[in-house]
Amino acid sequence: MSASMVVLHRCCQRSALLVARRQWMSSSASRPPLVSRLLLFLTQRFYDVEMLVSWKHHFKRNQLQKTNAYYGYTEKFYGTDIAAAYYILKLGGGVRFVGQSEWFHADRRGKFSWDFLKFKNTPLEEVDMSQTLINYTGLRNLETQKQLRTLRLRGCPEIDDWFLARLHVFQDSLEELDISDCPRITTGGLAALRNLKRLKLLYVSSLPRVSCPGLVIILLEEMLPQCQIIAEGYDHSVRQAEGERMES
Amino acid sequence: MAAWRQLPGRARAAPGLLTSTRLTQLPRDRRAPLTCRRSLCTSGSSPNDYFKDLQAQLAGMKKKAADVLPGSSWTSLEINTDLPPKRADIVIVGGGVVGWSIAYWLKQKERVRGGVQVIVVERDPTYTQASTVLSVGGIRQQFSLLENIHLSLASADFMRNINDHLGVLNEEPVDLQFNHSGYLFLANEKVAHIMEENYNTQRLAGAKVSLLSPTQVKEKFPWINTEGVALASYGLENEGWFDPWTLLNAFKRKAISMGVTQFCGEVTGFKTLTNIMTTIDDEKVGVQRIKSVKVQMPNSLQYQLVDCAVVVNAAGAFSGKLAEMLGIGLGPKDSFSGIPVPVEPRKRYVYVVHCPDGPGLDTPLLIDYSGVYFRREGLGGNYITGMSPEEVEEPDTNDLEVDHQFFQDKVWPKLANRVPAFEKLKVSSAWAGFYDYNTFDQNGIIGMHPLINNMYFATGFSGHGLQHSPAVGRAVAELILDGNFKTLDLSNFGFKRIVEQEPMLERNIV
Numbered sequence: 001m002s003a004s005m006v007v008l009h010r011c012c013q014r015s016a017l018l019v020a021r022r023q024w025m026s027s028s029a030s031r032p033p034l035v036s037r038l039l040l041f042l043t044q045r046f047y048d049v050e051m052l053v054s055w056k057h058h059f060k061r062n063q064l065q066k067t068n069a070y071y072g073y074t075e076k077f078y079g080t081d082i083a084a085a086y087y088i089l090k091l092g093g094g095v096r097f098v099g100q101s102e103w104f105h106a107d108r109r110g111k112f113s114w115d116f117l118k119f120k121n122t123p124l125e126e127v128d129m130s131q132t133l134i135n136y137t138g139l140r141n142l143e144t145q146k147q148l149r150t151l152r153l154r155g156c157p158e159i160d161d162w163f164l165a166r167l168h169v170f171q172d173s174l175e176e177l178d179i180s181d182c183p184r185i186t187t188g189g190l191a192a193l194r195n196l197k198r199l200k201l202l203y204v205s206s207l208p209r210v211s212c213p214g215l216v217i218i219l220l221e222e223m224l225p226q227c228q229i230i231a232e233g234y235d236h237s238v239r240q241a242e243g244e245r246m247e248s
Numbered sequence: 249m250a251a252w253r254q255l256p257g258r259a260r261a262a263p264g265l266l267t268s269t270r271l272t273q274l275p276r277d278r279r280a281p282l283t284c285r286r287s288l289c290t291s292g293s294s295p296n297d298y299f300k301d302l303q304a305q306l307a308g309m310k311k312k313a314a315d316v317l318p319g320s321s322w323t324s325l326e327i328n329t330d331l332p333p334k335r336a337d338i339v340i341v342g343g344g345v346v347g348w349s350i351a352y353w354l355k356q357k358e359r360v361r362g363g364v365q366v367i368v369v370e371r372d373p374t375y376t377q378a379s380t381v382l383s384v385g386g387i388r389q390q391f392s393l394l395e396n397i398h399l400s401l402a403s404a405d406f407m408r409n410i411n412d413h414l415g416v417l418n419e420e421p422v423d424l425q426f427n428h429s430g431y432l433f434l435a436n437e438k439v440a441h442i443m444e445e446n447y448n449t450q451r452l453a454g455a456k457v458s459l460l461s462p463t464q465v466k467e468k469f470p471w472i473n474t475e476g477v478a479l480a481s482y483g484l485e486n487e488g489w490f491d492p493w494t495l496l497n498a499f500k501r502k503a504i505s506m507g508v509t510q511f512c513g514e515v516t517g518f519k520t521l522t523n524i525m526t527t528i529d530d531e532k533v534g535v536q537r538i539k540s541v542k543v544q545m546p547n548s549l550q551y552q553l554v555d556c557a558v559v560v561n562a563a564g565a566f567s568g569k570l571a572e573m574l575g576i577g578l579g580p581k582d583s584f585s586g587i588p589v590p591v592e593p594r595k596r597y598v599y600v601v602h603c604p605d606g607p608g609l610d611t612p613l614l615i616d617y618s619g620v621y622f623r624r625e626g627l628g629g630n631y632i633t634g635m636s637p638e639e640v641e642e643p644d645t646n647d648l649e650v651d652h653q654f655f656q657d658k659v660w661p662k663l664a665n666r667v668p669a670f671e672k673l674k675v676s677s678a679w680a681g682f683y684d685y686n687t688f689d690q691n692g693i694i695g696m697h698p699l700i701n702n703m704y705f706a707t708g709f710s711g712h713g714l715q716h717s718p719a720v721g722r723a724v725a726e727l728i729l730d731g732n733f734k735t736l737d738l739s740n741f742g743f744k745r746i747v748e749q750e751p752m753l754e755r756n757i758v
C-alpha cells in the first residue's frame with residue numbers, strides 16, 4: 001500500500017515538474033508558435049520529423065540565398081548599376097540615381113516601374129533597403145557602387161555583424177547609414193564601422209542585442225568624431241553608462 | 249476506462265486531498281489513474297503502511313545478503329559505467345577545439361546516419377590546461393603562406409554561417425561574440441618589404457587587407473606612437489577575436505547531437521601490429537598499425553582497450569608525447585623512426601591590464617614588430633597583452649604559473665613605447681597557456697604519419713590552431729573518409745616536409 005502512495009507522490013511531482021517547465025518556457029521572450037513547438041516535440045521522438053524540420057530550415061535558407069544571389073547575368077547585359085538597382089527593387093527596396101531627384105520604389109506587392117532601365121551607367125546615390133531580406137551575400141550586388149552616399153537598412157532581419165564589417169567597401173563615399181531596429185547587430189559589429197571615416201550621420205536606434213547601449217554610444221561617438229550618432233529607444237542616462245563602465 | 253469513470257466520485261469522497269481538475273493533469277499513462285484511485289481509498293490506514301514498508305525493507309536486506317554469499321556474481325567493487333566501448337570506428341584523442349571540429353566534420357560527411365562510430369577521449373573535461381580555452385581568440389588573414397590564408401578565409405566563412413553548421417534544433421543559436429576589429433601589424437624599415445610581399449599574397453588569395461603609411465596610421469589611430477614604424481598592414485574584414493569557449497562548446501554540442509560520444513580518460517598506450525618494410529636506401533623500418541587504444545579511466549586503475557580502425561591525434565601540445573608512446577622519435581638518431589613529431593608545449597603568458605585612458609572601440613589587435621601584441625577586452629578599459637619570449641628564455645612547462653616579472657621587464661616597456669597611454673596601467677590578472685608549438689617550422693601538421701598507417705595528426709598549430717580549427721577539421725575528415733583533400737589542398741602541411749627536412753616557414757615580421 002505504501003508503494004502505491006509512492007507512485008501517487010511521484011505522479012504529483014511529475015506534474016509539478018511539467019508545470020514548472022512550462023512556466024520557464026513561457027518566460028523566455030520569444031516563444032515559438034504552437035506548430036513549431038509541436039514539431040520540435042515530435043522531432044525529439046521521431047527521426048522522420050527531425051528530417052522534415054531540418055528540410056524546412058534548408059529550404060528557408062536556400063530561399064534566402066536565392067533572393068540574395070549575385071545578379072551576374074543582369075550585370076553582363078545592363079552593367080553594374082542597373083544590376084544593383086534591379087536587385088534592390090526586386091527585394092522591395094528603393095533607389096535614387098546620381099543627379100536625379102526621382103526615387104524608384106517597389107510598392108507593397110513588390111511591383112516597380114521599369115523606367116529605371118533608362119539610367120544605364122548612372123551610379124546609385126541613395127539606397128533604401130529597409131525591411132528587406134538583404135544579407136551578407138546580397139551586399140555583393142551593391143559593392144560596385146562607389147558613389148553611394150546614403151544607405152538605409154532599418155529593420156532588416158538578416159543583417160548581422162559580418163554584414164557591417166563588409167561595409168568598408170563604401171568607406172570612400174558613405175555619409176549616411178541607418179541600421180536601426182536590426183535585431184542581430186551586436187557591439188562586435190558596430191566596432192567594424194570604424195572604417196567608414198566619411199560618415200556624417202549614423203542611426204543606431206533600438207538595437208536589441210547591443211548590451212550597455214549607453215556606453216557603446218559614447219564609444220561610437222569617440223570612434224567617429226565627425227559623425228552625428230542618433231540613438232533612440234534606449235534609456236541611456238549618464239549614471240547608467242557609468243555603472244556599465246564600472247561593471248565591465 | 250472504468251477506473252476513470254469512478255474517479256470523480258471517489259475524489260469527492262476524500263475531500264481536501266485532490267480536486268478532480270488536478271487529477272486530470274496527471275500523466276496520460278493508462279495505469280496512472282488506477283494507482284491514484286487505489287491510493288485514495290487506502291490512504292486512511294497508515295499503521296498498516298509502516299509494517300508493509302518494514303517488510304519490504306527486510307526482504308531487500310535478505311536479498312542483498314544472499315547476493316554477497318560466495319557463488320553469486322555480486323562484488324563490492326563499483327563498476328564504472330562511463331567506460332568507453334570495446335570497439336569504435338574512429339577514436340579522437342584530445343577534446344580541444346581541433347578534436348571536436350574533426351568529430352563534427354566526420355559526422356557531417358558520413359553518408360548514412362550512424363555510418364561511422366566516433367568517440368572523443370579527453371582526459372580533462374574541465375579543460376584546465378587545454379590551449380583552446382586559454383587562448384586569446386584571435387583570427388586573422390595576415391599570413392604569408394597561402395595555405396594559412398586559405399585556412400583562415402575558410403574558417404571565417406564557417407564562423408559567419410556558424411548557425412547553419414552548428415545550430416542545433418530547439419537550442420539557442422550560437423553567438424561567438426565576434427569582435428570585427430581587425431588586426432594591425434606594424435613593421436619597421438627592416439621588415440617592411442616582407443610586409444609588402446605578404447600583403448600581395450593576401451590580396452591575391454582574396455583577403456581584404458590594406459597597407460597604411462605611418463601618417464595614415466596616425467590619422468586612423470591617433471593613440472599610436474608611430475616612431476620607428478615604416479609600414480602597417482590592417483585587416484578590413486574577417487579579422488578580429490571571438491570567444492574560444494563558445495566555439496568549443498558549439499562544436500561539441502553539435503557533434504554530440506549527431507551521435508559522437510565523449511569519454512573521460514587518458515590515452516596511455518596503444519596495441520599495434522608491425523610490418524617490417526625496406527626503404528629504397530635499404531633501411532628496415534617498422535610500419536605500425538594501431539589495433540586498439542588504451543584508455544585509462546580517471547582516478548582509478550581501470551582501463552579499457554578500444555579496438556578501432558583510425559586514431560586521430562588532436563592532443564594539442566601533448567601530441568608529441570602521444571606519438572612517443574608509439575615509439576616515434578625514439579629510434580636511432582639518423583633513422584626514419586628517430587624523427588620525432590616536433591610538437592611540444594611552450595608556455596605563453598597573457599596579462600589583463602586596466603587602463604581607463606586607453607584606446608577605444610576601434611582598437612584592433614595590434615601586433616608590433618617588437619613582438620608585443622594587445623587587444624581590447626570588453627568595453628570597460630580592459631586590455632589583454634603579451635608576447636612570445638626569446639627562444640633561449642623559454643619558461644619551464646611543468647606548470648601554468650605566471651611570471652609577472654616578464655611583464656615588467658619585457659612587455660610593458662614595449663607596450664608603453666607603442667601606446668603612450670599604457671604608461672599608466674594596472675595589471676588586473678594574468679594567465680598562462682600552452683602553445684602546441686611546432687619546433688620545426690611553427691605550422692600545423694596535418695595528415696598521416698608515414699610509420700603509423702592509421703593515425704592522423706592535426707596538431708602543431710603554434711598559436712593559430714583555434715582560428716583554423718573549422719577548416720582543419722574539415723580537411724582531416726576528408727582525409728579519413730575520402731582519402732585525400734577535397735576542398736583545400738593542405739598536402740604541404742603533411743609529414744613529408746619533416747622527413748625531408750624542408751620547413752614551411754611563415755615569413756613573419758616579428
Ligand SMILES: Cc1cc2nc3c(=O)[nH]c(=O)nc-3n(C[C@H](O)[C@H](O)[C@H](O)COP(=O)(O)OP(=O)(O)OC[C@H]3O[C@@H](n4cnc5c(N)ncnc54)[C@H](O)[C@@H]3O)c2cc1C
Nearest residue numbers: 342344345346379380383384386515564681712713714715
Ligand atoms: C596564450 C595563447 C594564445 C593563443 N592565441 C591564439 C589566437 O589568438 N588565435 C588562435 O587561432 N590560436 C591561438 N592560440 C593557439 C590555440 O589555442 C591552439 O592552437 C589550439 O587551441 C589548439 O587546439 P587543440 O584542440 O589542438 O589543443 P587543446 O585545446 O590543447 O586540446 C588538446 C586536448 O587533448 C587532451 N589530451 C592531451 N593528451 C591526451 C591524452 N593522452 N589522452 C586524452 N586526452 C589528452 C588535453 O587534455 C586537451 O584538452 C593561443 C594559444 C595560447 C596558449
